[in-house]
C-alpha cells in the first residue's frame with residue numbers, strides 16, 4: 130500500500146515577518162529550523178520512513194527536507210527536485226505585508242487573491258522581487274509565471290505528480306514531498322477531490338507531516354496529520370495571517 134507524506138517547509142523568515150513570499154527564495158527562521166527537525170522526529174516516531182524525497186527548488190523546502198530526513202535517519206534516500214513543486218508565484222503581492230494588504234484592499238479582495246481558486250493577484254512589476262534566477266535557466270521563458278492563482282499551480286504541478294511522484298508510489302516506495310502552502314494545497318485538492326469553492330478553506334501548517342495511505346490505484350484510503358492537534362491550531366493561525374500585527 131503506497132504511503133505519501135506531504136510536508137510544508139518550516140516557518141520562513143518572511144512567514145515570520147508576515148510577508149507574501151511566493152517564488153522569493155527566503156530561508157527558514159530559527160523556529161522553522163526546529164519545526165523541520167520536529168517534522169522528521171514525527172516521521173520516525175510514527176515509523177513512516179521515506180524511501181525517496183521530492184522537493185521544490187526553493188531553499189526553505191530543501192532545508193526542511195534535509196533537517197527532517199536527518200531527524201528521521203534517512204539522509205541517504207534519493208532526492209528529486211522540480212520547479213513544479215515551487216510555491217505559487219504571488220505576482221504583485223510578493224514582498225508585501227499581509228496585514229497591510231488586508232487593511233489597504235479589504236477582506237473580500239484579500240481573500241480573493243489569497244485563497245480563491247481562479248483569481249490571480251496582479252502580475253509582478255519589474256521593481257518587485259521575482260525570485261527568478263539561474264536555477265530556472267533551462268525553462269522556456271513562457272512557463273515562468275508573472276503571477277499565479279491556485280488553478281495555475283494545479284496545472285503546472287500535476288505533470289510532475291504524474292510523471293515523477295506517481296511512479297515512485299507505484300513502485301511501493303514511501304514518498305516524502307517537501308513543498309509549500311499553496312503547491313501542497315494544489316496537491317491535496319487533487320488527492321481529496323476538493324471542490325474549487327471548498328479549497329478556499331484549506332490551510333496547511335508548517336512543519337507537520339500529513340500522511341496519506343493510498344490504494345494501488347492511488348485513491349486515498351486514509352489520511353491525517355502526524356500531530357493532529359498541533360496541525361489544527363497552526364492551520365487556523367495560517368488562515369488568520371492577514372489579521373496578524
Ligand SMILES: O=C(O)[C@@H](CO)OP(=O)(O)O
Pocket residue numbers: 144148149150151152216217219243310311367370
Ligand atoms: O506567502 C506565501 O507565499 C504563502 C505561503 O507562505 O502565503 P499564503 O498562505 O498567504 O498563501
